[in-house]
Amino acid sequence: MKKMLVVYFLLIGAFLVYVFQYYAKDPQAGIWKEEGLHGEIGENYVMVTFQSGLEYWKSCLKGFEDAGDALNVSVEYRGATQYDVREQITVLEQIIAKKPAGIAVSSIDPYALTPTIDRAAEAGIPVVLFDSGAPGSKAYSLLATNNYNAGAAAAEKMAQLAGRQGEVAVITLPGQQNHQDRVRGFRETIKNNYPAMKVVAVADGKGDSMASKNVTLSIMKAHPKLAGVFVTEATGGIGVGEAAKSIKRSVPLQIISFDTNKGTLDMIKEGTIAATLAQGTWNMGYWSLQYLFHLHHGLTIPAPSKIGDVSPLPVQVDTGVSVVTKDNVENYYAK
Amino acid sequence: MKKMLVVYFLLIGAFLVYVFQYYAKDPQAGIWKEEGLHGEIGENYVMVTFQSGLEYWKSCLKGFEDAGDALNVSVEYRGATQYDVREQITVLEQIIAKKPAGIAVSSIDPYALTPTIDRAAEAGIPVVLFDSGAPGSKAYSLLATNNYNAGAAAAEKMAQLAGRQGEVAVITLPGQQNHQDRVRGFRETIKNNYPAMKVVAVADGKGDSMASKNVTLSIMKAHPKLAGVFVTEATGGIGVGEAAKSIKRSVPLQIISFDTNKGTLDMIKEGTIAATLAQGTWNMGYWSLQYLFHLHHGLTIPAPSKIGDVSPLPVQVDTGVSVVTKDNVENYYAK
Numbered sequence: 001m002k003k004m005l006v007v008y009f010l011l012i013g014a015f016l017v018y019v020f021q022y023y024a025k026d027p028q029a030g031i032w033k034e035e036g037l038h039g040e041i042g043e044n045y046v047m048v049t050f051q052s053g054l055e056y057w058k059s060c061l062k063g064f065e066d067a068g069d070a071l072n073v074s075v076e077y078r079g080a081t082q083y084d085v086r087e088q089i090t091v092l093e094q095i096i097a098k099k100p101a102g103i104a105v106s107s108i109d110p111y112a113l114t115p116t117i118d119r120a121a122e123a124g125i126p127v128v129l130f131d132s133g134a135p136g137s138k139a140y141s142l143l144a145t146n147n148y149n150a151g152a153a154a155a156e157k158m159a160q161l162a163g164r165q166g167e168v169a170v171i172t173l174p175g176q177q178n179h180q181d182r183v184r185g186f187r188e189t190i191k192n193n194y195p196a197m198k199v200v201a202v203a204d205g206k207g208d209s210m211a212s213k214n215v216t217l218s219i220m221k222a223h224p225k226l227a228g229v230f231v232t233e234a235t236g237g238i239g240v241g242e243a244a245k246s247i248k249r250s251v252p253l254q255i256i257s258f259d260t261n262k263g264t265l266d267m268i269k270e271g272t273i274a275a276t277l278a279q280g281t282w283n284m285g286y287w288s289l290q291y292l293f294h295l296h297h298g299l300t301i302p303a304p305s306k307i308g309d310v311s312p313l314p315v316q317v318d319t320g321v322s323v324v325t326k327d328n329v330e331n332y333y334a335k
Numbered sequence: 336m337k338k339m340l341v342v343y344f345l346l347i348g349a350f351l352v353y354v355f356q357y358y359a360k361d362p363q364a365g366i367w368k369e370e371g372l373h374g375e376i377g378e379n380y381v382m383v384t385f386q387s388g389l390e391y392w393k394s395c396l397k398g399f400e401d402a403g404d405a406l407n408v409s410v411e412y413r414g415a416t417q418y419d420v421r422e423q424i425t426v427l428e429q430i431i432a433k434k435p436a437g438i439a440v441s442s443i444d445p446y447a448l449t450p451t452i453d454r455a456a457e458a459g460i461p462v463v464l465f466d467s468g469a470p471g472s473k474a475y476s477l478l479a480t481n482n483y484n485a486g487a488a489a490a491e492k493m494a495q496l497a498g499r500q501g502e503v504a505v506i507t508l509p510g511q512q513n514h515q516d517r518v519r520g521f522r523e524t525i526k527n528n529y530p531a532m533k534v535v536a537v538a539d540g541k542g543d544s545m546a547s548k549n550v551t552l553s554i555m556k557a558h559p560k561l562a563g564v565f566v567t568e569a570t571g572g573i574g575v576g577e578a579a580k581s582i583k584r585s586v587p588l589q590i591i592s593f594d595t596n597k598g599t600l601d602m603i604k605e606g607t608i609a610a611t612l613a614q615g616t617w618n619m620g621y622w623s624l625q626y627l628f629h630l631h632h633g634l635t636i637p638a639p640s641k642i643g644d645v646s647p648l649p650v651q652v653d654t655g656v657s658v659v660t661k662d663n664v665e666n667y668y669a670k
Contacts, residue, residue: 013347035407037372
């Protein structure tokens with residue numbers, strides 16, 4: 001009789017264990033239905049860049065990793081070490097062969113990667129693009145800075161710094177689309193919103209600090225009352241800063257640069273550069289992974305396989321820019 | 336002795352129950368760490384529209400609800416029943432008073448709602464905008480159709496339908512920004528990509544089917560070889576369809592309309608309208624809730640409260656358009 005009781009209680013205990021284990025493992029069926037969005041064991045997503053050692057990618061990857069943590073999936077970082085189209089294609093092909101749950105690519109070239117991206121899509125591996133796109137490809141979305149809007153934001157900040165009046169100049173890289181868009185956004189915003197301001201020069205800084213310094217000095221000579229310079233990339237920005245430092249003026253030159261490398265942040269701290277535009281890199285990475293996760297789990301509607309010509313996800317995401325000045329520059333140094 | 340055994344086993348059973356309940360409730364501490372993103376009990380998000388009975392909102396709300404299900408939070412639908420600025424402000428004020436976890440607003444007017452939206456933001460209630468924006472407000476993001484891109488998509492489809500040549504016309508609402516953007520995207524794409532095509536007329540359809548029918552008939556008379564018409568809104572699209580039906584031609588008029596109300600879908604089914612553009616309404620609703628959830632739980636980086644001038648979320652999301660034709664029209668009827 002006593003032995004029977006032991007057996008009964010062991011059975012009851014085992015049953016209770018089973019019941020609670022069941023609820024814990026499958027909350028859909030149970031009383032603790034609060035599971036939310038999460039991945040499965042072995043679910044792996046890959047981020048692919050070029051010049052993969054660049055500081056610029058760190059915050060993209062941080063966003064990608066943070067989304068991985070939030071969704072309980074694993075992430076991996078790969079990339080071409082050089083600025084080399086062939087190398088990025090090879091890296092992408094190696095990744096496709098491993099069949100990950102999804103791939104986020106920053107494309108080194110708008111066309112060269114398209115066949116490889118399409119092969120991934122045809123193999124059922126979702127691809128999204130971040131930072132720079134491949135417009136004709138089968139990637140589902142592009143998460144990047146809208147460069148026209150970024151140029152417009154620079155113009156608004158310039159107007160504020162210059163008291164809504166005066167002559168301003170732009171130093172840029174004329175050959176590249178993203179830089180052209182920044183210039184266009186800047187020029188059109190000044191023209192449409194600030195009648196007392198004028199863009200008096202748009203010059204080629206060649207992405208080089210010495211060339212940017214020299215061309216800035218020429219413009220300052222031709223326009224002694226120059227109120228400000230918007231420079232569309234960071235290396236040239238240092239040169240513009242050096243030009244401003246080399247000339248004594250009663251009114252300081254207002255310089256707005258782009259991106260947040262250490263040299264730029266240091267010049268903001270010392271007051272040479274007034275502001276720079278930080279791109280929404282964390283958001284590019286974070287929402288890239290969210291999009292891939294939703295594609296992998298079929299959480300988009302309408303389902304991409306069911307309807308032709310359909311966008312299962314937002315097709316283009318402007319991750320925006322933030323204005324960095326002396327007031328908040330400390331937050332942008334790499335931690 | 337026997338009674339003691341009973342007590343022992345009850346205690347062991349109770350302990351086992353406690354242990355499993357603990358693991359089930361707080362997976363962070365336990366072996367089943369796979370919780371993912373999910374909300375808390377009582378976490379409630381509100382979608383606010385105007386003309387709240389419109390069929391157009393149904394898919395926005397479905398996306399909002401689907402995200403609510405995915406994240407285990409509750410959602411609520413509210414709105415001004417009429418096309419009435421004051422009514423939408425009143426509804427929004429009532430919602431703010433209840434302190435929900437977040438509010439997604441489709442703003443009836445780009446300016447009138449701004450003070451109310453800002454009051455919500457200042458009260459710590461995150462707001463995002465979908466479908467139509469309020470550019471100067473403190474809302475974190477706008478999830479909507481990029482109308483320029485939508486017009487460009489219409490141009491690409493028109494080029495395909497018309498064999499990349501011929502005269503085309505546009506029927507639109509000249510006073511409204513979103514319609515102007517659609518026209519601009521259409522015209523510029525035709526001009527830049529299709530040298531053998533020409534936009535010969537852009538006319539006011541007054542958002543009315545009779546007016547749109549009449550103006551289309553005039554254009555068809557003036558341009559007997561007219562290959563196609565792009566009409567930027569659905570009511571006018573019906574009128575353009577009626578105009579095409581009333582005239583016998585050797586080559587059919589290619590009509591591309593906008594949105595997916597029943598009348599438009601029926602005309603696609605019968606072959607009068609060749610295609611229409613469906614907006615990414617589900618995505619507007621789905622990602623609005625995702626964004627609000629991330630703001631409410633402080634999952635955005637950098638934290639909005641810590642850094643000034645920062646975009647904690649992508650600032651603008653183009654939810655895209657899908658091309659609806661006879662091949663996939665059945666999928667777009669309301670279910």
